[in-house]
Amino acid sequence: MEISVVRKRLKEMRADLDRTVGVLLGEHHLVRGGGADPGDAGANLTEADRNAASMQAAVAQRTEVLAALARIDDGSYGRCTDCGGPVPEPRLQARPATARCVACQAKRDRRR
Numbered sequence: 001m002e003i004s005v006v007r008k009r010l011k012e013m014r015a016d017l018d019r020t021v022g023v024l025l026g027e028h029h030l031v032r033g034g035g036a037d038p039g040d041a042g043a044n045l046t047e048a049d050r051n052a053a054s055m056q057a058a059v060a061q062r063t064e065v066l067a068a069l070a071r072i073d074d075g076s077y078g079r080c081t082d083c084g085g086p087v088p089e090p091r092l093q094a095r096p097a098t099a100r101c102v103a104c105q106a107k108r109d110r111r112r
């Protein structure tokens with residue numbers, strides 16, 4: 001895959017995530033700012049929790065995308081950040097922001 005294509009895709013992902021975080025932030029304030037009806041308090045809390053979880057996921061993904069763009073700039077893109085080995089092309093195509101080869105990612109997932 002051409003590095004210019006990867007860069008473009010990552011920048012598109014970053015723009016999408018920025019929008020997602022922006023929308024979630026807006027909703028977050030609405031949910032927190034509301035609460036005039038005490039009967040809705042439970043539902044609002046659940047909504048706020050779900051919202052916070054989606055936002056955390058979006059922010060984490062955005063961090064991954066930014067790190068990938070930085071690796072393109074320093075020339076280390078496509079190498080695993082843990083073992084330094086090459087990340088397989090199909091994996092990069094499926095997830096351009098991925099930082100690790102399959103083995104290192106599996107190790108990391110097990111640790112969680």
Ligand SMILES: [Zn+2]
Pocket residue numbers: 080081082083084085100101102103104105
């Ligand atoms: Zn690795």
